[in-house]
Amino acid sequence: MKIETKYDIASSVNIGAEYDKGVKKLFKSKEIIVPIMEMVIPEFEGCSQEEILNCLDLASITSDEVVSDAPVSETDEYRIRGEDTELSGGSDKLIRFDSKFxxxxxxxxxxxxxxxxxIDLEGQKSYTPKNPTYPIIKRGxxxxxxxxxxxxxxxxxxxxxxxxxxCYSIWxxxxxxxxxxxxxxTEYRIRKExxxxxTDEPEEDYDLMSVIxxxxxEKSEERGIFDYLNQVFVGNIEEIETYSHIEWEEEFKEDVAMTMTGFSDVLVRRGREEGRKEGREEGRIEGREIGQEETTVKFIWSLHEMDFTDxxxxxxVKRPIDYVQDILKKDAPQ
Structure with a gap:
């Protein structure tokens, strides 16, 4: 991808609108999927990431069908596609999967x-959806x-x-x-009692559905699934690579850095919510500013690591060049 193209993408990012699309895009990429399989799915206990990758049916990973005059992104060639993202039969409710493979x-x-x-892999913004309200576990x-x-x-x-x-459905x-x-x-599954x-019946005959x-x-200090996902959602490529040991293509790194900015609104809202809980206007302002500042700093470092000029x-980022240079003089965010 040309540096001019990367620049255009970075300059036009809309963090609110990109959120859902960004989640789905990442959850269709083998570089992101494999560590999740390693840390979440019991069947892969003791397997290396290379072994898990060899098990992955790359042709089966879903890709949303797009009708557009624009050409398909060159990054799509390393994103998995294949299984239907929609299911509808007779009078059944139509459902759409974020990533299915x-x-x-x-x-x-x-x-x-x-x-x-x-595997169905779902990125869900709210654990307690509204309009209508329902338990996530029932949807899973x-x-x-x-x-x-x-x-x-x-x-x-x-x-x-x-x-x-x-079948697994991971939320x-x-x-x-x-x-x-x-x-x-938490895992919810069928067990025999x-x-x-x-009785002594094969577990594989009834253990057919699992929801995780x-x-x-809050940010986890321990390495594991929570730390990994937090790093994914803030776009910390260097830390993500400490979890994802399979070879990354350069195009994918660029795509990740741009996509991750779509998650930054979560940080902003978390900061704003903390301010509201304190019940003080200064708390709300401080919370919002902390979230926005943290997001901007991480984005600056992501672009810097891809050799963008100051x-x-x-x-x-719509900030003065002096601000950018001051950020880059400090240590990269952890």
Whole structure:
């Protein structure tokens, strides 16, 4: 990508409008997906990231169908695409998946037998949606049930229940998480409980649906899924690479830096919300300014690491060049 093109993108970013699109774009990229699989999916316990990448069906990762006069982005060639992002059948409710893909189940697959996991990865702004209000877990269960049922029927040509493969629906919730639930991850799944007598049936015959809810909170000091996702949402490429060990393409780094600015409105709102809780006008102003300042600093460093000149960065962030140079004289944000 030409430096002029990167400059145009950086200068035209709208952080509010880009949020949802940015989440979906990142969750279709193998560089972001693989560490999540490593830290969240039990079937990959003990697997290296390279092994997980080899299990990933790159052709199956969803890509929203776009009707546009504009050419397809050159970065799309390393973004996974394939499975339908929409499901609708008969009188069923139409649902759209943020990112949906298949990945080989290393626990059940053998040399001549391929068994997949079907993964739905959702970025959710609010843990407590409004208009209408509903529990995220119920939506997750509905999504995973629909994903399972879609494996049989006219579309797939399969009718044998033995062909059903396990489905995961993973929900990453950023805001409106109750204090006692912040920085928690919970799995909801089907388990066997003998009521009378004891049975010994293969777990893979009934363990077919799992919903994992990741509830974000304050910045985590410990390395792990919460720290990784926080680094993703603020665009800290250097820290993200400490988690994502597979080879990154240069085009993807550029794409990440531009996409991440779409998440900065979360930081701004968090700062504003902290101010409201204090109940003082100065608290609201301070919270808003802290969020905006932190976002701007991280964006400046992202552009600097991609060899943008100080003048170009100044124009992109709408700040004086002296301000940009002062930021770059300090240590990069952690």
């Amino acid at each position: 298949r990945i080989r189940n290393p626990k059940l697959s053998e040399e001549n037998i391929l068994v997949n996991l079907h 269960l509905y999504y995973v049930a629909r994903d399972l049922s879609s494996q049989l029927g006219v579309t797939t040509g399969k009718t044998n229940y033995a062909d059903l493969e396990k 990453i919730c950023l805001e409106d998480v109750p204090v006692k639930l912040r920085n928690t991850m 003998d009521i009378l007598g004891e 809810v990741i509830r974000m909170g 003048d170009m960065i100044s124009e992109a």
